[in-house]
Structure formats: structure tokens, C-alpha cells
Amino acid sequence: MFDRAKYAFILPAFLVVLIIGLFPLIYSLTISFMQVRLVPPIPPSFVGFANYIDALSQPRFWSSVRVTFLIAGLAVAVQYALGLALALALNSSLPLGRVYRAAFLFPLLMAPIAVAFIGKMIFHPGVGPMRDLFGLFGYIDPPFQTDPVWATGMLVTIEVWQWTSLVVIILLAGLQSLPRDVYEAAELENATRWQQFWGITFPMLLPISAAVVFLRFVESLKLIDTVFVLTGGGPGIATETLTLYTYQEGFKKFNLGYTSAISFLFLILIVIFGTVYVALIKPQLEKRT
């Protein structure tokens, strides 16, 4: 009787994830080994790994891999550095602490697509305030849309604006759980605050830092909304991320087999990244404890 109750509790969730989450994947996996085109319509045929080999030999695929990892890497590096500095600052008693906590939640809860439109307004070459800001420093009309470096910088900035708060919130929770007596001992030894940071705070925050960096990086790899609205992948394909590339192949060219193949390559890349990351970070964490 007990057993039946426990299956009744978990079954609905299990079935929904299985049917909506996993079954389409099986179908799409089989499609990735076939040539399926809607435009022009040709009968599907089994082609083995041809789609995968085709994708791996496309410079455009590799360009989107590079763009995706570059934007995610830059954005997460800045988010972590900035987030740690802000968390340390907010951990000390600061006036308006509660205002900060509320303000930090706004960017997190805003639709990335709305953020993208706000970004488009702010970085607009004619009517955006960024033009005034850069004008102050002597850059007249910075080429946000037309230069690959500026366009990437713009996308990274928006990503940092939206997600740094999440890093702050998580690191702040970590900072508040650190034991106080270690600092008291360090005080007695006359350790400077710089030494205390590198000797105590940073190492003790390492596990939570590793987690938050991983979380943010994997999420950033999925970037599409801002790219879709702001640059459309341009100039050329200089800011085309993997998700956008997959979307373009699927819904502009309707080459379904090939699209399924790149989406699975994307999945494989994330799994490889995750495995390497855990393998690199684990000895570090074990060494400290």
C-alpha cells in the first residue's frame, strides 16, 4: 500500500518529463542520422553520420562555437569578479542594504527579451544614451552594430548587467555562512585584510564560487534572446551563437536532419565542458578541505 502511494506521488512529474522532455529527443536523435528537408521536400533517407561530419566541417559551426564560448567566458569572468567585489562590499554594513536587495532582484526577473530591447534602445547609435556616455570620453558614434569587437562587448555588457546580481546574491549567502572565529584568530596574528581575503575568505568561498561559475557558464552558453534582437548574429556571423545558428538552420533552411545533428553536437559540447570543469575543479576543492 505504501509503495503505491509513493509511485502515485512521483508518477505525474516523471511522465511529463519523460514524454515532453525525453521522447522528442529520441525522435530528434533518429532524425539527426537522416536527411530530412522540408524545402525542397525530398523523401527522408538514412545517411549515418553524414550530418555530423558535415557540421564539423562547416567553418560557420566552429565560428558559432567560438562566439558562444567567448561571450559566455567573458561575461562569467566579469560577473564573478564584479559579483565578488559587490558581495564583499555588501557583507559589511552598508546604508540602504535593503534597497540593494530589492534592486538586485529586478534584472534577474526581467525577460531577457525585454532586456534585449532596452539594450537596443540604450546602445542605439542615434537615440541611445550610450552614445552620449562614449562621447564624453571622446569616442564619437561607437560602432556597436557594425564592428565585431564592439558588438561582442555590447552583448557581454548586457549579459553582465542582467546576471551579476545572481552571483552577488549567492556569494553573499556564502559569505554570511563563514565562521567568525577564523577571522578572530587572524586578527590576533595581525593578518592584514588583504591577507585575510586571500588566506581565509577566498579559499572558503571556493566551493560556492565553483558552483556559481559553472551554473552561470552553462546558462550563458544558451544565449539567444539578446543576440536575436540586437545583432541578429551580425556583423556577418561575428556574434552568431550556437543557439541562434541552430535556429537559423532549422527555421530558415528547414534542413531538419542537419539541425538535429548540430543541436546534439551542442549537447555533447556542454557535457564535455561539464566533465572537464568538474575534473579540473575537484582536486582544487579536495586539496583545501
Add this chain to the structure above:
Amino acid sequence: MSAQNAIRRPSHWPVTIFCLIWLLITVFPIYWIFVTSLKSPLAVNGGPTYLPWVDFTPTLDAWKAAFSGDRGDFFGPLTNSVLISVTSAIVALVIGSMAAYALVRFEFRVKLLAAVSFAVIAIGGYVALVHGLGLGKITGLGLSFILAMPTALILNTRNLPGPVLGNGDVVFWFVSQRMFPPIVSAFALYLIYAEMGKVGVPLLDSFVGLVLSYTAFSLPIVIWLMRDFFAALPVEVEEAALVDNVSRLRIFFQIVVPMSWPGLIATFMITLSFVWNEFLNALLLTTSQWQTLPVWLTGQNSYRGDEWWAIAVAAVISITPMIVVAAALSRFMRSGLSAGAIR
């Protein structure tokens, strides 16, 4: 001297200024769209202007135009977004917290071999049925599932060699769904929905199709968050009820749920914000009738060009509910939600 004192002692001013600058950076874009929504086309196109009444004259024209219906059907996408996000968040919350409760209070033992056999029978059966026997794709998927599920359940009761997966692994299985790039599952879902349409079940551009996809998309988060809340509940009350022969379902809905309102509400709002903000799934799975606000917004932009005042109104409307959610959530954060959410 306490630890926090040691950190906070000198150099107070640079730290405060640094934080204030970041606060300004955080708030400015939000201020900017509010201000832009009050501008006339002329005030927008003349270059950046910052302060109402100082360098431009505010007007409510853009707001009036949005609500009068001049700019196409605006209430359609808004109603869609509300209906879809509220329904999916409720469904995900109910079935997700039930699953989370089960994963906290019961012990699950899944034999690895049974799980593997499920995957092999499901995939192999599908390939054999569809490409070997020439059945329809949906029939093939359905049949292979009906074959695989009982086989795996029966195998699981047998004495199989190999590792046994516990509750932690089941949770990991649920949560790992979130690690998938959404384009992978969204594109796969698009293909399946298209196939379902061919056999007479239209799921593309439908309410049911979107709610199902968002429920599946939200379940990992609900299970992850609610598991921590349930694990923190005292077990004694439930044990007392069990002695009195109260059924598990009644215990859950009449004892556990009333005790977990704060957690349930917080989780509901987080889920709601995810669904409300989601773009990619909606972009792939809708065409016209069930477009949500984010998709409609992009459509309007590419169709009409950069009418910033109108886009600003739509953006303000799309973020207002989330500002309410943020204000409510910031009260929950003190009760350790953030600490629970990161584990």
C-alpha cells in the same frame, strides 16, 4: 572584534561609492524605458533626452495608442502570456511538489540495468517499429513506450546485478533536464508537435502544447527548490497522522501543504517568472494565435521598425508583473531561500 567588523572597518567611502555606482547602473535602464514610454516620437528621434519636463515634454500618447488597439492586437498576446504562465506554474507546482515530497519522504531504488533496458527498448523499439515495420512515427513512439515501461518496472523488482540508483540519482535525473540547451529540446518538441499535428492532434500554436512544454521545463526547478523546503519540515506530525491511518495523499494536502505555504508561494513566483519571460520555446512552438508577449514584441519590432516609444510601453507592461514578484520575493530572501536554492 567580530569577523564582520574586521572586514568592514576602514575605507568605508570608496566601498559605498562603488556600490552606489552599481546601483545606478542597475536602475538606469529600468528608468530609461519608463521615461522613453512617455516620450513623443519627436522627442525620441532627436537624440538622447533624460529628464521629463526638463529636456522633453512627457506625453501619454504611446500608452493611449497601445490600449486603444491601434497597434494591432495587444491584449491577445498579453492574455495568452497570463493564461499560459499561470496555468503552467500551477500545474508544475502541484505535480512537482508532490514528486519532491515523495523524494524526501520515501525511498526509491532504481536498478541501473532496469533504467538502461528502458532506454534501449524505447529507442530500439522506436527505430524497429518505424523504420523496420514502417509504422507511423507517433504510433511507433507510443508503442515502444508501452513496451518499455512495464518491462522496466518488472525488471526493477527482479534481482538484477549492478549498481542501484537512489533518491539522489532520481533528483539528479530531473534536474539534469535543465542542463540541456533549450534549443535541443525545443527543436525536438517542435518536430514531435508537427508530427502530432499530422495525426490529428494539433499541438503547435496551441494552449495545451505550450502549457505542457512549460510544465516540463519548470519541473526540475520546482523539484529542486521544494525538496529543500520539505526536508526542513518536522516529520513528527506526519508520523502521528500515519499512526491514525490517514492516507498519504490527505497527509500531503492537509498537513504538509499548509505548513509549506511560504516555500510554495516563493517557488510559484520563481516558476511564473521563468515561464513569463521565456522566449525560445514560444518562438518555435507558436505562430499566431497563442503568441506570448516576448514573441509578439519581437514580431512588432521587425514588422514596424524601431518605434521606441511603443516598444517601451510594451516592455514596461511585460516587466511590471515581475517587479511585483521581485518585491515579494525580496521578503522571502531573508528566510534563507537563496541559501537553499544554490545547493
